[in-house]
Amino acid sequence: MSSSSQHNIEALLKRRYDAGFVTEVEQETVPPGLNEDVIRLISAKKNEPGFLLEWRLKAYRHWLTMEEPRWAHVRYQPIDYQAISYYAAPKQKKDRPKSLDEVDPKLLETYEKLGIPLREQEMLAGVAVDAVFDSVSVATTFKEKLAEHGIIFCSFSEAVQNHPELVEKYLGSVVPYTDNFFAALNSAVFSDGSFVYVPPGVRCPMELSTYFRINAANTGQFERTLIIADEGSYVSYLEGCTAPMRDENQLHAAVVELVALEGAEIKYSTVQNWYPGDEEGRGGIYNFVTKRGACRGRRAKISWTQVETGSAITWKYPSVILEGDESVGEFYSVALTNNCQQADTGTKMVHIGKNTRSTIISKGISAGRGQNAYRGLVRIARSAEGARNYTQCDSLLIGDRCGAHTFPYIEVRNRTAQVEHEATTSKISEDQLFYLMQRGLAAEDAVSMIVNGFCKEVFKELPMEFAVEAQKLLGVSLEGAVG
């Protein structure tokens, strides 16, 4: 990443400060910079209970003692944390595009490419349009129906007001504020996010999704999600970042915490397509995210599926702490880097309970000058009698200027454990390409087809509609990757 792109980030952050908020909704913003007063202000504006303010302050004080991690296989200029504005309320309704004519034509174009023509959907007045342009209504739409089942699905801020006991009990219980630099920062300043609680024995009747976050670009980059699946419950949660952000360049440091109690299952799917920057690596999101789940009881299960095609830099390791006996952790990932994108992503599976099982399937695709690293830890504690892990990491290289890297860490302290890791690196075979082209496919379509085949194992873990989007996204993201 060049210093000019860093300049862009700063310029953009400044621009937002100058043109975006202060002039239009001045009373809703705080000036750039971070100190305890800013945190008190954020907490006060959100009318938070005392415990939360205390927690934020502790996180902030701890953050001051930490250093930004440098071990990831990514390069970027230092971030000036005092140049970021840490609180900006959502723009009011009047600021939102009132019709599709006001929407950035580039956004519409991307949606056309994704096969989601917004104009049609607008006429249907369905969920998807809301999902893109309204940050709360999707949750609201389903809230009542979900409430019939006792399921709480709301914004984090609402949860703090209405269910403070749950927030206090679980917040930071999986990702403590001391966990890492970005998690500490998030804990101090997180703006909003979503909150889910599924009561015992309830199978959530629909997929919960966070499409609503997309428009939250204006409010800040530090979301916090907390999902609790009580005993024997099930929930499938989709995090849709399928729309590119309208704003470019941004530090995005989210935290997601999942808690699965005995016999509960959480399936968390992400399709991440934040703005990746342009062909020259200017702009794009720094996506520094901490996602972790804890299987707290017997036979609990947490499954992460991610399709990462966006962001200038991705740094995330959705992990599972397998505490309960016979609990199960899964990580299915497709990460694609094109142009100048960099990704250092993977997972941690920490086996503590007996007969715990984990599966890791990671598919990395590097094109252009993209750098794609898998980094994963499989740790079998002494107590994890009979634990099993299987890991498969495959990398696909498209072009000779990109990089594909695999950095597994395997630490085994129990002799009855079985851990198996395999990795391969290859390029798209000339034979496959020729075969498909001889059957009449254009080179780009042939590549797209081969790449989709390469990712199939992961896509099949996604809910159907997501899988379709993910496939199309890959096609879009690969554009220009083959001459």
Next chain:
Amino acid sequence: MSAQPQTRAGAGEAFAAAFRERRGGLPGAGLAWLEGLREQALERFLAVGFPSPRDEDWRYTDVRVLARRLGVPSAGPGPVAEEAVRALAFEGLEAHRIVFVDGFLAPALCAVGPLPEGAAVGGLAEALARDPEALAPWLRLPEGADGLMALNLAFMTDGLHLRLDDGVVLDRPVHVIHLRSGAGASAHLRHVLVLGRGARATVIESVAAVSEAEAVDNQGTTVVLGEGAALDHYHVREAGPRLYHVGAAGVRQEAGSRYVSHDVTLGGRLTRSGIHVELAGEGAECVLNGLYVVGGRQQVDCHTRIEHRSAGAVSRELYKGVLDGRARGAFTGRVVVHPGAQRTDAEQANHNLLLSEDAEADSRPQLEIYADDVKCSHGSTVGELDETALFYLRSRALDEALARSLLIYAFASDVLERMALEPVRRQLERRLTERLLRPEEAEGVI
């Protein structure tokens, strides 16, 4: 972030003082370039100190335990009986013998036979006295050298010097024996092996101790293989439970050369074996085989790095670990394929068996790839014996204990089978059977 030297208070000063005191007597004293190197190395050590477990490269080596024992270098060799040396010979192996005791060449224990024209086999100190300029290109402080490597270069007392001119083939292997007598806290040998175009040699290095005293070995090796040269390099570590042994080898390979390493650790309290191979020339090939069979409180950390810098090079790596007692075995292997190194063919595997409740295996097979026309794969396993094979053997009337021992033996001997030098292979196979099988079971297993 400022690098915080991990040296315990005063240790740096102790080494600096020892350096001031000894420098005049170290080999090559008076040679400006070498004195400069030693000073530079000491400065590096004083600046960076010992590596820390927070350092990714040293994550699995208990450096503090090592550093605590790494006192100032031995001033001279202690006594070693000739029987101790004879006991380390490989049955049926005719070899030139070079013996180092506590970091110094022991001429009385050496036996070097007639050498072909254009071959030099001997001590580094002696070579430095004879023709220092020839060694100058190979004695350097590598960029990013850690504190241990820096200490090695500052204090190097001697080491193996093997030089083969173009086309020279050494028929008889060189058997290098490293012994510790109990004298001195640390020994710093530096070996330089330079093979000209098409030259060939086999070198076996045995590490052992004749005393139970705690001792630290801090060895460094430079291997340079010219075009088409070939070196088979064996390391056999069978020292007692109080030897702390660090070896760091840097290997540079020109086109078409072949480097084969067999790295076997059976003894020693802590062993850190580092091999860094640069496949500089087209079509170069390196094969790194490793086996560690340890128990008690032994620790082994095998650290390899293979850099494919040119097209069409091949690397094959297989490390296996059998860990019993409270032993800890770690493998880190990085394969780097640099831009332009097309048609790279790299395979890497690390497999581990844990035999006890307190043993631990850590494995980090790593690929870093910047070229697209490559065939790279790695695999790693930690686990129990294959249940199907176990059942098969039991269904053939073998009791479970024997079936297990057999499979463990087979797991480990798989690495030894790759050794071309039969006397070495046989001896190691015998060692393994002694450890794993009762005498009546061992018959016929090899």
Next chain:
Amino acid sequence: MLLEIRNLHVSVEGKPILRGIDLAVAAGEVHAIMGPNGSGKSTLANVLAGREGYEVTGGEVLYRGRNLLEMPPEERAREGIFLAFQYPVEVPGVSNIYLLKAAVNAVRKHRGLPELDAMDFLKLVREKLRLVQMDEQFLYRSVNEGFSGGEKKRNEVLQMAVLEPTLGILDETDSGLDIDALRIVSEGVNSLRSPERAFLVVTHYQRLLNYIVPDRVHVLAGGRIIRSGDRTLALELEERGYGWLLDEAARGQAAGQAAS
């Protein structure tokens, strides 16, 4: 009776596979177990040999009047049960000859016989090698490693010939064999037939039974023996397939349910 299986129920990972098997095999007899894929044939073979992962949920198995299911696999082997594996396992690093010798001596010790010395052992093995037409060099290779499908099956029969079991269980020994190998393997087995020894031949196809002629044929389907007969049953199956028999069995079951 050499082997008596009474109402045997077996599950794998909680799923019932065998659902009430009754079978009696006397010394000197050859019984063929036939059936479509997934009927439980291999499960039966493996349970008798004591493989892990098979949970006996009901019934009993008596071998020479003793409870077979209580014995660990090696004890069953020493008591004379030999399983020729459907997929003989490769054991790299352990030579064939070592395994044979260790196995023979374990069996002899169990029977109170002295160990064979090297000369006698080699003599015995060479004689058996001829039986399966294997080259002596196979003895010095790792167990099954790099063997072709046919070589592996011949190696199984070699081991059987050396160990001289009382009950030989052949699990799909014919699968993957060409006609020559099939003949060699069958001749090996036939040469071992004797009044003291019995065989359980598990196979999908009738073909093998042309060479190893059975006294009784049992058809296994859905975890039960749905039909038993003499060797003409096998011939009928070859001609008509399994379909009619399955239909018949289904009708019979339905009728039985209706009656009760």
